[in-house]
Amino acid sequence: MILEALAIGYRYEDGTQALDNVSLTIAPSQKLVVVGANGAGKSSLLALLNGSFKPSAGEVRLNGKPVGYDRKGLTLLRSNVGLVLQDPDDQLFAASVFEDVSFGPLNLGLSVEEARKRVMHALEVMEISDLSHRPTHLLSFGQRKRVAIAGILAMSPSVLLLDEPTAGLDPKGVEDLTKTLDDLAKHDVAVVVATHDMDVAYTLADRVAVFSRGKVVMQGVPEEVFGDARFCERSGLRLPIVYQISAGLRDLGLIAGAEGCPRSVDELLTRVSAARSARIESR
Incomplete structure (x- = not known):
């Protein structure tokens, strides 16, 4: 397994229990979709897997080894595990698309030439090469989503975490992004999507983990999970x-x-x- 969460728990500063005894494994090229109603703990899970939060119980493992939360450990984790936030405007800050996508590779200490190669490849994968010199503030919402993902892909992660990636997209945008994520998995990137869009979850997932009140209440292959007569009751979601x-x-x-x-x-x-x-x- 590339990435594992072993009995992790997390409490916010106000004492709210966000996650409770959660265990998940993420394998190479796997498409894991985490579903749950708003407030179920999906975003907190992604933040823990990326090292943005440190678990208050249990541990996260990268390639079989516990994650360290010093500078070296977090750099190693985040160079392997990239997180794309729900709102692209929380990640985009440079003047142009090329500059924004370049930020991560250059921060890894890569040469300008190697960073440029990674950026051009990421833009090509996300089908936004023609936007490379466009100011980020002139992009549509869907284009900004793709730039945010390209910025993470340019760091060549083994695992791509995405929080509600289809939120705010039109139907064509949802279809295109779903296909892109499927293609990424075929090229050895493990994809983890947190969403309450059940149709995207069913189309994309190899495995589904159902969250409710900070716990994993069901997990398995899509037909097994959605075929369970208790799914709607336990998840608070529709099929x-x-x-x-x-x-x-x-x-x-x-x-x-x-x-x-x-x-x-x-x-x-x-x-x-x-x-x-x-x-x-x-x-």
Whole structure:
């Protein structure tokens, strides 16, 4: 495992228990989606995994070793584990896109040439190379989101943490970002997304962890978690729309059930079309 949380707990200064005995593991190329209602503890978890917070109980491990909270330990952690905040304006501060994305690599002590290579690659991955010299304050919200992610990717992390990455995006922006995160996982970046967008969670996740009141109440593969009759009661969330439709069609025998439920609208339509063709051929 690249990153592990072992029985971690965290209390805010006012005594509020944000996390209680939380254990999670993150493997290479894995897409872990953490779901839960507002206030469930998702953002606190990401801050602990990134070293922004220090657990009051338990420990975080990077590549099997406990994280140190001195300057050296935190530098090592943050060079491997990047955090993208919900509001991109909390991360963007340079005058231009190129300058902003350059900040992290240059802070790692890389040469100007190596930093430039990383920046150009990150901009290309996020499909914003054409914005490299644009002032950050003239970007749309979705563009600023992509610049914020590019700034973390330019540091070549092993794990990318994202807090509500699709919040504020239009449907096309959500679709594009989901595809980008899926592609990153295929190129050996572990992706951890905290969200209450159930449709994004279902489309993206390899594994799902359900948070409620600072605890992990369920975790497993998406069909296992969303197929649990107690999901809505325990999470305070609704089921993903595609899952609800797919499960209904499967139960009615209108699509084959052996392959599990479709994970996206496109997959659902393909399966419905295939089932329709099979019925016509059998007549």
